[in-house]
Amino acid sequence: MKIVFATNNRNKLKEVQALVPSGIQLLSLADIGCKEDIPETSPTIEGNAKQKAEYVKKNYGYDCFADDTGLEVKALNGAPGVYSARYAGPQKDANANMDKLLNELDGKENRETQFKTVIALVIKDTLKTFTGICEGIITEEKKGEGGFGYDPIFLPNGYSETFAELPLSEKNKISHRGKAVQQLIEFLNH
Numbered sequence: 765m766k767i768v769f770a771t772n773n774r775n776k777l778k779e780v781q782a783l784v785p786s787g788i789q790l791l792s793l794a795d796i797g798c799k800e801d802i803p804e805t806s807p808t809i810e811g812n813a814k815q816k817a818e819y820v821k822k823n824y825g826y827d828c829f830a831d832d833t834g835l836e837v838k839a840l841n842g843a844p845g846v847y848s849a850r851y852a853g854p855q856k857d858a859n860a861n862m863d864k865l866l867n868e869l870d871g872k873e874n875r876e877t878q879f880k881t882v883i884a885l886v887i888k889d890t891l892k893t894f895t896g897i898c899e900g901i902i903t904e905e906k907k908g909e910g911g912f913g914y915d916p917i918f919l920p921n922g923y924s925e926t927f928a929e930l931p932l933s934e935k936n937k938i939s940h941r942g943k944a945v946q947q948l949i950e951f952l953n954h
């Protein structure tokens with residue numbers, strides 16, 4: 765059975781391919797000749813994940829799953845949320861995004877936050893969603909060189925190192941994306 769993972773990130777694809785049952789072959793967007801930007805116009809993380817998976821099913825006919833992630837900060841009523849990638853502007857600059865967030869939280873006592881990943885799977889004309897959440901706090905300053913995005917200012921609950929300081933294998937065990945992927949794999953294995 766072939767399922768499309770709506771991504772062009774070869775690393776993400778390889779990582780998940782290693783976890784799915786051996787009878788399932790994952791295809792990337794490039795593998796199915798999808799070169800256009802898939803619309804992501806929903807105001808919610810769930811909505812965007814569904815929109816991407818349904819787009820592939822409708823236009824290319826394959827069963828498909830897609831993921832979407834956002835960082836939700838309590839004191840900012842859930843911002844940047846679905847706009848996490850372009851919080852500081854369309855150039856999607858991770859440093860500028862972190863600077864903006866640190867500025868917005870300046871002087872605020874409540875620094876609680878969570879990363880949320882939703883994976884939407886369209887399979888045999890049924891839609892399933894899997895949600896992974898990782899709770900933590902936003903640090904006062906950037907720490908660590910690893911990871912990407914907001915990792916240097918995200919301190920997961922129960923840890924004294926930011927996501928950018930933790931080894932990737934450790935991050936994957938507790939991360940929002942890791943948890944959502946685990947649920948997807950469990951579903952595909954049954």
Ligand code: IMP
Pocket residue numbers: 831832833834835848849850861911912913914915927939941
């Ligand atoms: P995407 O939906 O996976 O493209 O994620 C949207 C945005 O959320 C990214 O551009 C990053 O800014 C942020 N993000 C997603 N996952 C992570 C993560 O694991 N660490 C830090 N930032 C992340």
